[in-house]
Amino acid sequence: MVNDVLNKISLSVQTFRTHRLRSFLTALGIIIGVSTVIAILSLIEGLNRSVAEQIQSIGSDLVFLSKSPIVLAGPQNIEEIANRPDLTPDDALAISELPSVEIAIPDISQRLNKLKYRDKEIANVRIRGTTEKFSSVNNRFIESGRDFTKDDVTHRRSVCAIGSYVAKNLFPDESPVGKELNVRGHRIKIIGVHREKGAFLGQSMDNMLVIPYTFYEKIYPSRGESVFERAFFGYSIDIKPKKGQVERVTDEVRELMRRRHRLPFDKKDDFELGTQQMLMEIYQNITRVGFIAIVAIAAISLVVGGIGIMNIMLVSVAERTREIGIRKAVGASNQNILSQFLVESVFLALVGGVIGILLGLLLAWLISIVSPLKASVSFWMVLLGFGFSAAVGIFFGIYPARRAAGLNPIEALRYE
Amino acid sequence: MTKGRETICRALDIHKTYWRGKVAVQALRGVTLEIRTNDYVSIMGASGSGKSTLIHILSCLDTPTKGEYFLEDKLVSSYTDAELAGARNMFFGFVFQSFSLLPRLTAIDNVALPLVYAGVKKRDRNQRSAEILKKIGLGDRINHRPNEMSGGECQRVAIARALVNTPKVIFADEPTGNLDSKTGSEIMEIFDRIVEEGNTVVMVTHDSNVASHAKKIVSLKDGLIDGE
Ligand SMILES: Nc1ncnc2c1ncn2[C@@H]1O[C@H](COP(=O)(O)OP(=O)(O)O)[C@@H](O)[C@H]1O
Numbered sequence: 001m002v003n004d005v006l007n008k009i010s011l012s013v014q015t016f017r018t019h020r021l022r023s024f025l026t027a028l029g030i031i032i033g034v035s036t037v038i039a040i041l042s043l044i045e046g047l048n049r050s051v052a053e054q055i056q057s058i059g060s061d062l063v064f065l066s067k068s069p070i071v072l073a074g075p076q077n078i079e080e081i082a083n084r085p086d087l088t089p090d091d092a093l094a095i096s097e098l099p100s101v102e103i104a105i106p107d108i109s110q111r112l113n114k115l116k117y118r119d120k121e122i123a124n125v126r127i128r129g130t131t132e133k134f135s136s137v138n139n140r141f142i143e144s145g146r147d148f149t150k151d152d153v154t155h156r157r158s159v160c161a162i163g164s165y166v167a168k169n170l171f172p173d174e175s176p177v178g179k180e181l182n183v184r185g186h187r188i189k190i191i192g193v194h195r196e197k198g199a200f201l202g203q204s205m206d207n208m209l210v211i212p213y214t215f216y217e218k219i220y221p222s223r224g225e226s227v228f229e230r231a232f233f234g235y236s237i238d239i240k241p242k243k244g245q246v247e248r249v250t251d252e253v254r255e256l257m258r259r260r261h262r263l264p265f266d267k268k269d270d271f272e273l274g275t276q277q278m279l280m281e282i283y284q285n286i287t288r289v290g291f292i293a294i295v296a297i298a299a300i301s302l303v304v305g306g307i308g309i310m311n312i313m314l315v316s317v318a319e320r321t322r323e324i325g326i327r328k329a330v331g332a333s334n335q336n337i338l339s340q341f342l343v344e345s346v347f348l349a350l351v352g353g354v355i356g357i358l359l360g361l362l363l364a365w366l367i368s369i370v371s372p373l374k375a376s377v378s379f380w381m382v383l384l385g386f387g388f389s390a391a392v393g394i395f396f397g398i399y400p401a402r403r404a405a406g407l408n409p410i411e412a413l414r415y416e
Numbered sequence: 417m418t419k420g421r422e423t424i425c426r427a428l429d430i431h432k433t434y435w436r437g438k439v440a441v442q443a444l445r446g447v448t449l450e451i452r453t454n455d456y457v458s459i460m461g462a463s464g465s466g467k468s469t470l471i472h473i474l475s476c477l478d479t480p481t482k483g484e485y486f487l488e489d490k491l492v493s494s495y496t497d498a499e500l501a502g503a504r505n506m507f508f509g510f511v512f513q514s515f516s517l518l519p520r521l522t523a524i525d526n527v528a529l530p531l532v533y534a535g536v537k538k539r540d541r542n543q544r545s546a547e548i549l550k551k552i553g554l555g556d557r558i559n560h561r562p563n564e565m566s567g568g569e570c571q572r573v574a575i576a577r578a579l580v581n582t583p584k585v586i587f588a589d590e591p592t593g594n595l596d597s598k599t600g601s602e603i604m605e606i607f608d609r610i611v612e613e614g615n616t617v618v619m620v621t622h623d624s625n626v627a628s629h630a631k632k633i634v635s636l637k638d639g640l641i642d643g644e
């Protein structure tokens with residue numbers, strides 16, 4: 001039995017060798033299909049992983065209170081959002097008094113196009129105004145120096161803790177602690193460096209300056225008066241619930257904020273409450289679209305590849321009609337012929353599958369080198385690529401194989 | 417006819433009708449024939465008289481439209497496809513006019529082909545095939561491909577292939593038809609020797625010189641036997 005299969009495989013290898021170019025072209029559909037799927041799957045998997053890691057490193061089920069929705073779903077009235085009352089550090093203070101809340105901090109940020117230190121320069125640094133509790137909410141740790149304190153916040157001290165990206169790029173050869181940065185004409189003293197956090201959805205979480213929000217208000221006395229700026233450039237509040245209290249937190253915060261904004265019961269909320277769960281869901285919706293796209297690509301290219309295989313197998317059956325006749329005349333049964341051609345089409349599909357898998361891995365690797373996306377390859381993807389190409393080989397090989405098996409030996413022998 | 421020899425094949429009132437569109441071609445119209453161990457039968461007749469059709473049916477390469485055909489008392493029409501393939505594999509060897517070798521296989525692999533389907537292990541296949549090629553005088557052509565051999569050599573490879581699985585009957589359809597007369601008589605000598613060794617041979621020919629080698633001549637005319 002094993003002997004028999006090996007025999008047929010070696011026959012397939014022979015056929016493949018004799019028609020190298022033709023076989024390769026036939027396998028191309030499968031190669032393209034499988035490689036696309038493998039590449040995209042491993043990129044999505046990489047994304048999933050870094051998101052999961054990120055969420056784990058944030059650590060708890062945070063609740064976010066903000067003026068504007070995290071994602072604008074559909075057409076929303078920006079004017080309406082802009083006219084909502086701003087959230088304030090006082091709101092954060094009031095929220096932190098709630099029974100289900102462990103910590104609540106104000107969080108406001110801007111992007112700096114450039115940040116310089118002597119001859120070094122980095123771009124797109126996020127400057128973030130918050131309180132001394134920022135690190136414990138976000139599971140950040142100070143690697144060198146110290147974090148700023150409550151005292152620094154009350155006294156509006158011009159101090160900052162910097163992310164590891166900033167440290168590495170502006171201070172490659174020296175300790176940043178004690179050095180001074182200049183932001184919009186303000187000198188800020190670096191007092192601590194955060195441990196590296198990695199990237200979130202391709203964005204570095206380490207390209208960041210964390211400063212007391214009191215000092216932030218000094219750097220940015222107003223956030224601008226355009227509709228866009230009013231809608232999106234204010235405070236939001238990061239809330240860390242007590243253990244297992246996420247549900248209660250949302251209810252309590254909603255009630256409190258409606259009271260603070262004096263909203264009558266028939267009016268809608270004029271703020272947005274989001275949980276990490278919701279963030280995850282939004283993210284999952286995005287990747288789901290990716291998955292559906294993959295399934296479509298995979299289906300189409302595998303069908304195209306499969307038709308290619310069927311076509312070439314039919315040609316092969318026609319070309320080898322005499323061979324089939326001879327084999328039958330010396331004792332090959334229909335079953336023998338059927339399995340020979342089936343092994344051949346599966347072999348062809350698997351060669352395509354293997355090349356596709358390798359190409360897909362290479363592609364994913366290249367993408368993760370030239371872009372911030374990370375690829376992550378799992379064994380199941382390789383198995384999937386293998387399984388799919390084998391299935392295509394069987395499905396599209398069965399018809400030509402049956403045609404070969406059903407040939408009458410005499411007519412096959414007479415065929416020229 | 418020699419008595420006491422075992423009957424291998426028994427064909428009773430065999431008919432074969434081909435259809436060319438709506439026109440029926442009656443290739444065989446009621447042939448009754450017996451083949452016994454160590455027979456050397458020659459089937460003669462004009463072109464189109466149904467000789468090939470007859471031995472195709474006898475060798476289980478084709479099935480009759482009407483009539484009964486028994487292999488060692490078993491009715492062939494009751495055979496499954498796998499049993500028919502088994503009969504072609506173990507009961508019969510077939511030598512075609514056009515050699516019908518696989519062009520990409522070497523002589524030894526061509527000869528071993530029936531053994532592949534008989535499930536013989538590769539080492540035994542090679543040993544048996546090499547032996548028989550040597551016996552037939554092709555010991556130095558074992559690894560040649562058909563296009564590297566002469567017509568006579570090819571036909572000898574085909575005979576070796578027909579013999580390799582020790583069949584009960586060897587059928588040959590005009591085995592000398594594609595060969596010059598000298599090579600043809602060499603091939604006929606091989607058949608004579610095969611029969612001397614106890615084998616059974618049924619050979620189609622329209623050449624009376626060739627037919628004269630046989631111990632029994634069946635002549636066909638328009639799908640009917642008109643003389644034995
Ligand atoms: N597949 C076929 N379809 C139609 N007619 C056929 C077929 N095979 C043989 N015949 C016809 O059957 C008759 C007998 O053919 P055949 O057995 O090949 O004769 P022979 O071998 O004696 O020359 C001929 O008339 C031939 O044309």
Ligand SMILES: [Mg+2]
Binds near residue numbers: 467469
């Ligand atoms: Mg003929």
